Amino acid sequence: MNLGIVGATGAVGVEIIKLIQKRNIKYDSLSLFASKRSVGKKFIINSIEYVVHELKEDVFNSLDYAIFSIGSSLSKKYIEIANLYGCVVIDNSSAFRMDPDVPLIIPEINANIIKKCDKIIANPNCSTIILNIVIAPIHKINPIKKIVVSTYQAASGAGLRAMEELKSQAESYCNNEEYDTRIFGRQYIWNAFSHNSSITENWYNEEEMKMVNETKKIMKDDNLKISATCVRIPVLRAHCESVSLTLENNIDIEKIYEVLKEAVGVKILDDRKNNIFPEPLIVSGKNDVYVGRIRKSLINKRTLELFISGDQLLKGAALNAIQIYEYLTYL
Amino acid sequence: MNLGIVGATGAVGVEIIKLIQKRNIKYDSLSLFASKRSVGKKFIINSIEYVVHELKEDVFNSLDYAIFSIGSSLSKKYIEIANLYGCVVIDNSSAFRMDPDVPLIIPEINANIIKKCDKIIANPNCSTIILNIVIAPIHKINPIKKIVVSTYQAASGAGLRAMEELKSQAESYCNNEEYDTRIFGRQYIWNAFSHNSSITENWYNEEEMKMVNETKKIMKDDNLKISATCVRIPVLRAHCESVSLTLENNIDIEKIYEVLKEAVGVKILDDRKNNIFPEPLIVSGKNDVYVGRIRKSLINKRTLELFISGDQLLKGAALNAIQIYEYLTYL
Numbered sequence: 001m002n003l004g005i006v007g008a009t010g011a012v013g014v015e016i017i018k019l020i021q022k023r024n025i026k027y028d029s030l031s032l033f034a035s036k037r038s039v040g041k042k043f044i045i046n047s048i049e050y051v052v053h054e055l056k057e058d059v060f061n062s063l064d065y066a067i068f069s070i071g072s073s074l075s076k077k078y079i080e081i082a083n084l085y086g087c088v089v090i091d092n093s094s095a096f097r098m099d100p101d102v103p104l105i106i107p108e109i110n111a112n113i114i115k116k117c118d119k120i121i122a123n124p125n126c127s128t129i130i131l132n133i134v135i136a137p138i139h140k141i142n143p144i145k146k147i148v149v150s151t152y153q154a155a156s157g158a159g160l161r162a163m164e165e166l167k168s169q170a171e172s173y174c175n176n177e178e179y180d181t182r183i184f185g186r187q188y189i190w191n192a193f194s195h196n197s198s199i200t201e202n203w204y205n206e207e208e209m210k211m212v213n214e215t216k217k218i219m220k221d222d223n224l225k226i227s228a229t230c231v232r233i234p235v236l237r238a239h240c241e242s243v244s245l246t247l248e249n250n251i252d253i254e255k256i257y258e259v260l261k262e263a264v265g266v267k268i269l270d271d272r273k274n275n276i277f278p279e280p281l282i283v284s285g286k287n288d289v290y291v292g293r294i295r296k297s298l299i300n301k302r303t304l305e306l307f308i309s310g311d312q313l314l315k316g317a318a319l320n321a322i323q324i325y326e327y328l329t330y331l
Numbered sequence: 332m333n334l335g336i337v338g339a340t341g342a343v344g345v346e347i348i349k350l351i352q353k354r355n356i357k358y359d360s361l362s363l364f365a366s367k368r369s370v371g372k373k374f375i376i377n378s379i380e381y382v383v384h385e386l387k388e389d390v391f392n393s394l395d396y397a398i399f400s401i402g403s404s405l406s407k408k409y410i411e412i413a414n415l416y417g418c419v420v421i422d423n424s425s426a427f428r429m430d431p432d433v434p435l436i437i438p439e440i441n442a443n444i445i446k447k448c449d450k451i452i453a454n455p456n457c458s459t460i461i462l463n464i465v466i467a468p469i470h471k472i473n474p475i476k477k478i479v480v481s482t483y484q485a486a487s488g489a490g491l492r493a494m495e496e497l498k499s500q501a502e503s504y505c506n507n508e509e510y511d512t513r514i515f516g517r518q519y520i521w522n523a524f525s526h527n528s529s530i531t532e533n534w535y536n537e538e539e540m541k542m543v544n545e546t547k548k549i550m551k552d553d554n555l556k557i558s559a560t561c562v563r564i565p566v567l568r569a570h571c572e573s574v575s576l577t578l579e580n581n582i583d584i585e586k587i588y589e590v591l592k593e594a595v596g597v598k599i600l601d602d603r604k605n606n607i608f609p610e611p612l613i614v615s616g617k618n619d620v621y622v623g624r625i626r627k628s629l630i631n632k633r634t635l636e637l638f639i640s641g642d643q644l645l646k647g648a649a650l651n652a653i654q655i656y657e658y659l660t661y662l
Contacts, residue, residue: 193608199604212629233483280522298535
C-alpha cells in the first residue's frame with residue numbers, strides 16, 4: 001500500500017492531506033507530487049515531513065495507489081502510465097467518469113460496484129456528489145423520475161487561485177482599488193454568473209452536462225429526466241443546490257424525513273421556526289452534506305423540493321476520494 | 332397632480348427620486364415624507380431643494396398621488412387615510428397586492444386593467460416583477476403551464492441597512508474584525524441562505540408565496556402550477572432567477588427569441604461563445620430585465636430554461652412604481 005497524492009498542493013490535494021492525518025489513513029509509504037512550480041513544498045503529516053516531488057512518468061513504478069486531483073488532460077496522460085505500472089488510480093478529474101468501463105463512485109451509494117480488477121475509479125463532479133448523496137436514499141423508497149436543479153457554486157471548484165482572487169476582491173473593494181479578475185474575467189464579489197465552463201452544443205454548459213450525465217450513470221438510469229443550471233456565487237468553499245424532484249408516487253413527507261435521517265453522509269437541517277437551513281458557512285469543513293427546506297411542491301403531489309449544501313472540497317472532492325481509497329484498501 | 336413620495340429616504344425611495352429627475356416626471360407639486368428619524372434630510376431635484384417631512388395623517392389632504400415604499404403594516408394604515416382624502420396610492424408593499432379589488436400592475440403587461448376609479452395600485456414583489464416581465468410575452472405565444480424558479484436575491488430587497496451591513500462585512504473581513512449581523516443574524520459575505528422571510532404553513536416562505544400568488548394574479552390563472560425557492564446571496568442590488576418553464580406546446584426556440592427580442596423592458600444577453608449572460612453587476616442600474624441561457628430543457632420538448640437578472644431597486648421596485656404613475660397621469 002504505497003500511496004501517491006498527485007496534485008498535492010492544489011485546493012483538493014491540500015484537503016486530502018488533511019484527511020489522511022485526520023482519518024488516520026493507512027499506507028506503507030506516502031509520496032506527494034505536483035507540477036514543477038510546487039516542487040520542494042513541504043507538508044508535516046503525522047509528525048513526518050513530506051517534500052513535494054515533480055510528477056514524472058516513472059514515479060508510478062513504486063506506487064500501488066494514487067489519488068489524482070489535477071486537470072483532466074494531465075489526468076488522462078498520467079493515469080494511463082500509472083495503470084501500466086500497475087498503480088490503481090482514484091481520479092478527481094472528469095477524464096474517465098463517463099467511460100463505461102470505469103466505475104463512478106460515491107461510496108455511500110455504490111461502492112459495491114467496484115471490482116478488484118478496476119484500475120481507475122472515478123470521483124464524480126462535486127455538484128453531482130452533493131446532489132446524489134441526498135437523492136439516492138429517496139430514490140430507493142420512491143423512484144425519481146425528474147430532477148430540476150439550480151446550483152449556487154463556490155470559488156473553490158475552480159481551485160485555490162480562484163479562491164484567492166475572490167478574497168483579494170474584498171481587499172480591493174475596501175481599498176477602492178482595481179479588481180484582479182485573471183481567473184474569472186469579471187468582478188466576482190457582489191456578483192453571480194453562469195458557471196465558467198464552456199457552453200456545449202445543446203446550450204447547456206459542461207458543468208451542467210457533468211451533473212446530468214454523471215447522475216444518470218450513478219443512478220443507472222439513462223432515461224432519467226434531469227436538467228441543471230449551474231451558477232457561481234461569491235462564496236469560498238461550499239456549494240448549494242435548489243432541487244425539485246418528481247417521484248413515481250405521491251410524496252409521504254414523513255417517510256422522506258425518515259430515510260434522510262438514516263442516510264449516511266447526510267444531515268437534515270430544517271429549522272423552520274428559526275429560519276435555519278443549509279448554508280455554505282454552516283457546512284464548510286463538515287463531512288456531511290446538509291439538506292433542508294424539505295417540502296411538498298406546490299406543483300403536484302409527486303414533487304418534492306429541497307435545498308442542499310455541502311463542502312465542495314470535502315464530500316464534493318477530497319473526502320469522497322479518500323473514502324474510495326479506504327474502501328479499496330479494505331477490500 | 333400633487334405628488335407625494337412616502338418613504339423617500341429608503342432604498343426604493345431614493346431610486347424613485349432619481350427616476351423623477353431622470354425621466355422628467357410631471358407634477359404640480361412634489362413632497363417627500365419619511366419617518367421621524369429622517370425628517371429634515373434634503374434632496375435636490377431638478378435644481379430645487381426638497382426637505383423630507385414627517386409622515387402624518389393630514390399630509391394627504393394636499394396630495395393627488397402618493398408612491399408608498401414603506402413596510403406593509405404602515406402602508407395599510409396610511410393608505411386608508413390617503414384614500415379617504417382622495418389621494419391615489421401606488422404601493423410598493425405587499426399590503427394590498429392580493430386584494431381582489433386592487434390591480435397588481437406591471438405596466439408592460441397589464442396596465443390596461445387599471446380603472447379610473449382605482450384608488451390603490453399595487454406594485455408586485457420585486458422577484459415577481461423580474462420573473463413576469465420575461466415570461467409574459469412567452470405566455471402569449473405558448474401558454475405557460477408550470478414554473479419552477481430558484482432565486483439569487485440581493486441585499487437591497489431588505490433595504491439600505493441590509494446593503495450597508497453586507498458592505499461593512501467586507502471591511503470586517505479585511506480587518507479581521509467581528510461581523511455586524513444585526514439585520515440577517517448571520518455572516519452574509521461568502522454565504523448564501525434561504526430568504527429571511529417567515530416560513531408559512533405550507534413550508535414555503537413568505538417571499539416564495541408572494542412569487543407564487545402574485546404570478547397567478549398577474550397571469551390571471553389560479554390553476555397555474557408554480558413553485559419557488561428564494562435564496563439570498565451576497566450581492567448588493569440585483570436579483571437573479573433560474574427558471575424552468577413548461578409550456579402547452581413544444582418549444583420553438585427561434586420564436587422564443589423573437590418574442591423576447593421584441594418585448595418591452597426585456598433585453599436578451601445570451602453570448603454563449605464568450606460565456607456572458609445576465610449577471611447582477613451587468614444589470615445594476617439598468618431599466619431592462621436581462622434574460623439569457625435561453626435553451627430547450629433536457630427534460631422534455633415543452634420545457635424551456637432561462638436565467639434572468641434584473642435590478643431589484645429599479646424594475647423590481649422604483650421604476651415599476653414610477654411607470655405606474657406615468658400611466659395614471661397619462662390616463
